[in-house]
Amino acid sequence: MKEYIRVDLCGSGQVDKYLNDGWEIIETAKQSYPDGETKVDYHIGLPAKVLVDKLLSVIKDYEAQGLKERLFEGVAIGFDENASDYETGMGHATPSKTARYMENYERIVNNQIVQVRKKLTQQELKERAEFGF
Template identity: 30%
Template sequence: MNFAHFINVTKTVYQLACNRRTCRSIEASRELEKYVNQLSFDEIKFIQIIMYLGRETTDEDRLKYTNRELFESQQRYLEKKSWSIRELEADHIVAKMPLDEYLEKGLGIAGNLNIQLDSYNDLDTKKDNVKKEEGTIFMSRYSRIQTMDANFVDSYLAKGWELIDTTKELSSFGETTITYHMGYPINSYIADLKGIIEKYEELGLFEELKKRLCEKEGIKIQGLREESFYLGNHPKNETVNFLNHYVNVLKNKEGNYIYEAPVKKKKEESKINENVPVIVDKDSLPF
């Protein structure tokens, strides 16, 4: 289904609306109502876009914007406003007594747009695709994305946010509003987190972290130490693995933490002492 199809459906509604106005009969009204009620939700949504496009667009707007800009602005506004259920939106169209006038003007704006809008197969699908696209940008470049008006832009820029895009929309009162899309870069967010962790370290919380890790694993903190280079012959445990990962991520260097049980160290010292000969002072002997 394409743009031309939706235009043709809207033209049919326009003709039925004209017939209702000229005939002023119950049969003409019922014929219009019957046709609109059998349309799909996407067709009803499109007719509303054309209807409001014709009702809200001023002569000044026609001079300032292209037909496509006017159409897409009205489309975005209605999508943002969100539609109710199909039956209620169909009644909303039929209830407009100057419907033929609105559609005639709206078709004059949108009727010569040579564009294919395959997304009108399902306008909800289009909105989902936009969300997925924004999600991709969110994950790859920005930690947060917010929309705002011009009053807040400068303060956000001063905090390191970036201007991603601006969008124009026509309100139901014919006023143009500009929305600013701002993003906070991933790199700035990471730098913020590192700054917070560095403050923790200044206050001695890194030592507390090592202590808690050792307590959780049931090992003694006395056996934990950091070498000047990696010693591969020492066994690893969860505490050592975490601390080395911590150093690698935050300091951008290889972590060289190792753990050697204090008990084992004492046994080795006692073995060394057993092999050392004992020198006895003969003068100190009692006999």
């Protein structure tokens, strides 16, 4: 059975709008009235995948506006850390909550496995350059 995040009831005048927005018809209920009029109600559901795709689209819009960096800064402040102390790739492994949050974000939102590490100090970068790393 399909998983629906939201379920609603609508009439025939609204069903096309819902369907165009990714909702699905779960079932219909037909009602007949003594005057001969008939009314169809649609039980509709918003599939989880549709909502997830829409939410990811909104997050991508936020990223395009540079809000991912601001999110990481705010998260780091909440953990009493500094987001600019971390980078992907080169650096020291760290148990930092900020680094774990950033890795989790990239895995969920961008479907990427990244390692967020504590940045090397200027001295460590200089030593690496001297030894050809």
